[in-house]
Amino acid sequence: MNEGSYVRPGPSVSRAGVSCLLMAREGKTAQREPAGQEALTRQPVPRPDGDDRLPPSDDPVSYTYTTDLAAIRAVVHRYAIQAGLTEARAIDLTLAVSEVAANTVKHAKSPGSLKIWYDVKEIVCQIHDEGIITDPLAGRRQPSLDASGGHGLWIVNQVCDQVEILSDATGTTIRLHMNLPHA
Amino acid sequence: MWYNKCVDLLTVSVTARESAGELYTLVEIAGEADVTNTDELRRLLDEEVSQQPHTLIIDLSGLRFMDSSALHALLRVNRSLDRQGGVLALVSPQAAVAKILRLTTADRLIPVFDSVAEAAAG
Numbered sequence: 001m002n003e004g005s006y007v008r009p010g011p012s013v014s015r016a017g018v019s020c021l022l023m024a025r026e027g028k029t030a031q032r033e034p035a036g037q038e039a040l041t042r043q044p045v046p047r048p049d050g051d052d053r054l055p056p057s058d059d060p061v062s063y064t065y066t067t068d069l070a071a072i073r074a075v076v077h078r079y080a081i082q083a084g085l086t087e088a089r090a091i092d093l094t095l096a097v098s099e100v101a102a103n104t105v106k107h108a109k110s111p112g113s114l115k116i117w118y119d120v121k122e123i124v125c126q127i128h129d130e131g132i133i134t135d136p137l138a139g140r141r142q143p144s145l146d147a148s149g150g151h152g153l154w155i156v157n158q159v160c161d162q163v164e165i166l167s168d169a170t171g172t173t174i175r176l177h178m179n180l181p182h183a
Numbered sequence: 184m185w186y187n188k189c190v191d192l193l194t195v196s197v198t199a200r201e202s203a204g205e206l207y208t209l210v211e212i213a214g215e216a217d218v219t220n221t222d223e224l225r226r227l228l229d230e231e232v233s234q235q236p237h238t239l240i241i242d243l244s245g246l247r248f249m250d251s252s253a254l255h256a257l258l259r260v261n262r263s264l265d266r267q268g269g270v271l272a273l274v275s276p277q278a279a280v281a282k283i284l285r286l287t288t289a290d291r292l293i294p295v296f297d298s299v300a301e302a303a304a305g
Contacts, residue, residue, distance in 0.1 A: 067219045070192050073248060091279045098250050102218040145258055145292055151251035158286055 060117035067105050072114060073098050076125060083118035084180045092159035093178050097125050099152035100174050104129040108171075122161070123178050130171040138165065193220045194245070195227050202303035207238035209299060213245025216253035225256040232263045239264060240302045244275035254283055261293050272302040 061079075065072050076097045080090035097114065104112035104127070112129035139153025157163050162177035193214040200209050208231055216224055231239060239260065243249075261271045273295045276284055284290040296302040 069217050069219055069250075070215050070248075073215070088278065088282075091282060094248075095250070095279060095283060098217060098248070102250055102252060105218050145287065145289060146262070148255060149251075151254065151287055155251060155283065155286055159282075 060115050063114045063116075064111050065101060065104070065114060066111045069098055069101050069105065072101050075114075076116065079116045079118070080123060080178070083123040085123065085178060086181070089178060093123070093125065093176065096156040096159050096176050097127065099156050100127045100176070102152060103131060107131040118180070120180065122180055125176045126173060127176075128171060128173045132169065133165060133167040133172050139163070193224060195224065197227075197231060200303070202300070205238065205303075206236070207240055207303055208234070208236040209240050209242060211242040211245060215248040216246060216256075217248065217250040218252040221252040221256055224253060225259065228256060228260045229263075232260055232267075232269075235267055236264075236269055238270050238272065238303070238305075240272045240274060240299055242274045242299055243280050244277070246280050247277060249280045249283055251283065251287070254287060254289060257293065258289060270305075272296055272305075274299050274302050 108129040108131040115126040143150035164175040196211040
């Protein structure tokens with residue numbers, strides 16, 4: 001995605017092949033909850049002072065990922081359903097988070113982090129990594145189907161209700177908002 | 184000709200088949216296709232394209248997820264086949280895969296069928 005709009009500070013992290021070996025031995029295809037799931041670290045996130053856009057008390061959770069995108073997708077889908085999104089919208093949010101996290105795998109030299117929280121109005125997924133987006137219009141223009149990249153952030157903008165991209169020299173934070181159906 | 188390879192969460196199976204006297208190549212992709220296994224997916228698909236099949240059918244019914252990297256691999260196959268006079272068809276995408284095909288309008292570029300039999304019949 002957006003090959004030109006990212007600065008690549010170093011080699012991307014290597015790919016793990018553990019799931020494949022497991023699958024081959026057990027003679028079955030991968031499950032929705034991948035084998036690498038337990039590798040995710042879950043920790044409570046203290047509410048940063050002064051940021052009133054974070055939820056007041058709901059339980060924001062934090063995950064660190066390198067290349068285990070299937071595990072990240074499983075987590076996002078589970079929270080999306082739990083928060084009250086329909087299956088179709090949960091798929092949208094899962095796709096969006098996966099596309100953003102894919103940028104981490106491709107362009108960042110260190111792991112990314114994902115935080116998820118929701119209240120009665122919306123569910124928010126916040127992805128942070130050390131990659132840098134230099135194009136202020138990243139993801140706002142529809143790329144041609146002949147383009148070799150650039151669809152990721154565009155898809156994110158299509159499926160989410162609100163997308164915030166905050167990028168500076170220290171890294172990029174992307175917040176994906178999905179409105180919840182009215183109770 | 185057949186083989187079955189798996190790359191992380193992805194399984195790719197290839198078989199040569201015949202429908203009404205016409206040979207076609209059936210590629211079944213199962214699991215989850217994303218940036219972490221796109222290079223392998225692309226390599227496996229390139230191998231099939233290099234055999235110059237007239238019809239290449241990709242069965243997506245076992246694929247739970249596809250991101251834009253994997254989509255680019257499919258679009259690349261479509262371009263290559265187009266250049267060499269072949270045809271690519273997709274079969275039975277699940278909801279998440281159908282969504283990205285629709286969003287990017289890739290499903291207007293590459294024909295999508297409900298079954299392998301329909302795709303083989305053209």
